[in-house]
Every structure is written in structure tokens, then in C-alpha cells.
Amino acid sequence: MEVNSSKVEHIPVLARTLVEQVNLPRDGVMVDATxxxxxxxxxxxxxxxxxxxxxxxxxxxxxxxxxxIRLKDLECKVIFIYGNFSQIGELVxxxxxxxxxxxxxxxxxxxxxxxxxxxxxxFQTDMPLDMRIDKSIKSGAAxxxxxxxxxxxxxxxxxxGQERASRRIARFIVRExxxxxxxxxxxxxxxxxxxxxxxxxxxxxxxxxxxxxFQALRIAVxxxxxxxxxxxxxxxxxxxxxxRIAVISYHSIEDRLVKNNFKANEQAGIYKIITKKPIVPSRxxxxxxxxxxxxxLRIAERQ
Numbered sequence: 001m002e003v004n005s006s007k008v009e010h011i012p013v014l015a016r017t018l019v020e021q022v023n024l025p026r027d028g029v030m031v032d033a034t035x036x037x038x039x040x041x042x043x044x045x046x047x048x049x050x051x052x053x054x055x056x057x058x059x060x061x062x063x064x065x066x067x068x069i070r071l072k073d074l075e076c077k078v079i080f081i082y083g084n085f086s087q088i089g090e091l092v093x094x095x096x097x098x099x100x101x102x103x104x105x106x107x108x109x110x111x112x113x114x115x116x117x118x119x120x121x122x123f124q125t126d127m128p129l130d131m132r133i134d135k136s137i138k139s140g141a142a143x144x145x146x147x148x149x150x151x152x153x154x155x156x157x158x159x160x161g162q163e164r165a166s167r168r169i170a171r172f173i174v175r176e177x178x179x180x181x182x183x184x185x186x187x188x189x190x191x192x193x194x195x196x197x198x199x200x201x202x203x204x205x206x207x208x209x210x211x212x213x214f215q216a217l218r219i220a221v222x223x224x225x226x227x228x229x230x231x232x233x234x235x236x237x238x239x240x241x242x243x244r245i246a247v248i249s250y251h252s253i254e255d256r257l258v259k260n261n262f263k264a265n266e267q268a269g270i271y272k273i274i275t276k277k278p279i280v281p282s283r284x285x286x287x288x289x290x291x292x293x294x295x296x297l298r299i300a301e302r303q
Contacts, residue, residue, distance in 0.1 A: 011289040012039030013108060013248055014297050017279055019043050021299055022102055022244050027051035031092060031238075033085035033105040033231065034058060037112060038067030040104055045074040052076035055092055055100070059084050059134035059222075063110060084134065086230035089238050099240035105231060106248045107224075108291065121218060123210050126186030131214075131221045141217045145182045150174045160225070160253065161216030169195045169213055188213070215251065228254060232261040236270050239302035244274065246299045255296050262300045271300040 018040065024030060026049035032041045035056040045054055056071070056078055058064050064080050071078050083091045085105060092100065113133060114122045120130035120141070131141040148156070154170035157163050172195035173182065182188055192210040219225060235245050249255040255278065265271035278296035286293045 013292045013295045014281055015040055015043050018246060024102055028101040029053045029097060030102040031055040031100050033088060035067045036063050036110040038070040041071055045071060045076050048076035050075050054078045056080045057083055057085055084227055086227040088231055089234045100238055101240055101243045103235050103245040107254055108250050120185055123185045123189035126184050129183055129185050129188055131218045133222050141221050142183055144217060145173060146177050156220050157213050157216045160219040161212035163212040165196055228257055236265055241302055243302045244299055248295050248297050250294045258298050262298060269303060272303055274299040274301055
């Protein structure tokens with residue numbers, strides 16, 4: 001029985017494709033490094049028997065609570081772990097497990113997280129400007145926006161958001177915060193929109209003007225790139241022979257890291273790359289779930 005624990009239904013991206021690409025034995029051991037609402041694990045869990053195990057990791061306690069409800073009827077054992085996937089090896093080995101058959105990391109956000117006003121990720125609704133998915137992190141987005149110097153802010157927006165107008169956006173932010181602190185997502189989105197507005201010109205991009213800036217801040221606040229690097233660096237030691245790792249990324253910074261890691265491990269004789277090119281969602285899937293449009297799936301197998 002599927003239970004939706006939030007008001008917003010989360011649709012797992014490329015779920016059917018993953019199940020086709022990864023065949024878990026009935027007694028297999030899987031690590032879902034980003035359990036979210038449990039959609040991927042629900043599908044894989046249905047293929048596991050009573051001796052199968054799913055390690056369900058997440059830094060978002062609300063996601064874990066939702067996944068606990070959704071996965072409660074699975075026949076296999078599900079071990080929920082509140083922790084960051086950058087520590088995947090230590091977290092799994094604490095449970096006396098040395099090797100696993102499958103590691104899955106969906107790097108996207110849950111719909112529930114985007115709608116959660118306590119996290120403050122969305123500019124669709126005016127929310128407190130926070131962006132900390134893991135509440136143990138001390139500094140939120142408002143701290144960066146209101147305290148970082150103009151150059152550091154511009155560099156951050158360019159590096160993690162790949163925003164060409166980062167210097168102009170940073171200049172507008174610094175000018176605005178001199179009058180009053182920037183404390184909500186709506187405030188920041190309006191500032192970025194003004195910075196990118198050009199009289200007499202129509203924007204060609206289909207995405208909201210603030211999308212890249214919000215992405216950059218979210219990545220910085222949650223240390224997403226460093227954590228992904230640590231996950232990729234430690235995954236091969238945890239995988240059993242013929243075990244597979246699958247990563248779903250949503251922007252080129254993440255995808256490049258995954259691609260380069262898989263390639264380096266293949267050259268070292270550690271991995272065999274299963275997806276020579278990343279798998280992307282079909283038109284039908286994108287039609288059903290617009291958040292899937294930028295997803296890229298890469299899979300490698302431990303040799």
C-alpha cells in the first residue's frame with residue numbers, strides 16, 4: 001500500500017528504467033542514499049525477500065518519516081539512517097555490513113521539500129530564505145546573501161549556478177541589503193528578476209530568472225558538491241563484485257562529477273560503465289513530471 005505523507009505527491013524519476021537496469025537478488029542489499037519519499041525504494045523493495053535489506057539514508061528527518069510510512073509493508077528489512085551520504089561507508093558498516101549490491105543516489109529535491117516553508121527553497125511561494133535541508137547546518141541562505149562580500153557572492157552564483165550575470169546580480173543584492181535585510185525567497189527572487197531585466201528585451205529562457213541563483217545558494221548552503229565527491233570516492237569500496245551504483249543528477253556540475261568518477265574508476269579496472277551515455281527521461285515521463293526534464297542517469301558496475 002502506498003501512502004503519501006505530504007500534501008505534494010513526489011514522483012520518482014526514471015524509476016522503471018532503474019528497475020530494468022538493476023536486477024537485485026531476493027536477498028540483495030541496497031543503499032538508497034537519498035530516500036526522499038521512498039518512491040525508488042518501494043519499487044526495488046517489492047523485488048526483495050525477507051532476507052533482503054534496504055539502507056534508507058537522508059539528511060531530511062521529514063523525508064525519513066514519510067518514507068517510513070510508505071515502506072512499512074515491504075517484506076524486506078528497511079534500516080532508516082539519519083545521515084549524509086558523504087559518510088555512506090561508515091553509516092552502513094555500523095550495521096555490520098561490509099558490502100552492498102546496489103547504491104542509488106537521486107540528487108534531486110522532493111516535491112515536499114520544495115513546498116516546505118521551513119526549508120525555504122522555492123520562490124513560487126514567499127518563504128523564509130533558509131535552504132538548509134539538513135537542519136544541523138549552522139548557516140542558511142540568508143546568512144550568505146546578507147553577509148558575503150560582493151565578489152564572493154558573484155563567484156558563488158557563477159560557480160554553482162552557472163549564471164553569466166552573476167556580478168550584476170551580486171551588485172543588486174548588496175545594494176538592496178544596505179536598505180533592509182533580505183530574509184525571504186520572494187524578496188530575493190524579485191531582486192534577481194530586477195537585475196536581469198532589460199528594458200525592451202524579452203527573455204528567451206523558459207526558466208524563472210532566479211532559478212540559477214537559487215540553485216547556487218542551495219548547493220553552497222548544503223555543501224552538495226563536496227558531499228557528492230565524498231560519496232563517489234567511497235562507493236567503490238562498499239560495492240560487492242558485480243554490484244552497481246546509479247546516480248541521477250539534475251545539472252551539469254553534478255553530472256560532470258559522476259561522469260569523471262566513473263571514467264577514472266573504469267580506467268583503473270574498478271568499474272565497468274553500463275551507461276556509455278546518460279539515460280534521460282522519455283517525453284511521456286517529462287509530460288507526467290516536469291521536474292524530470294533535466295535528469296540524467298549514469299550507472300556503473302563494480303568489477
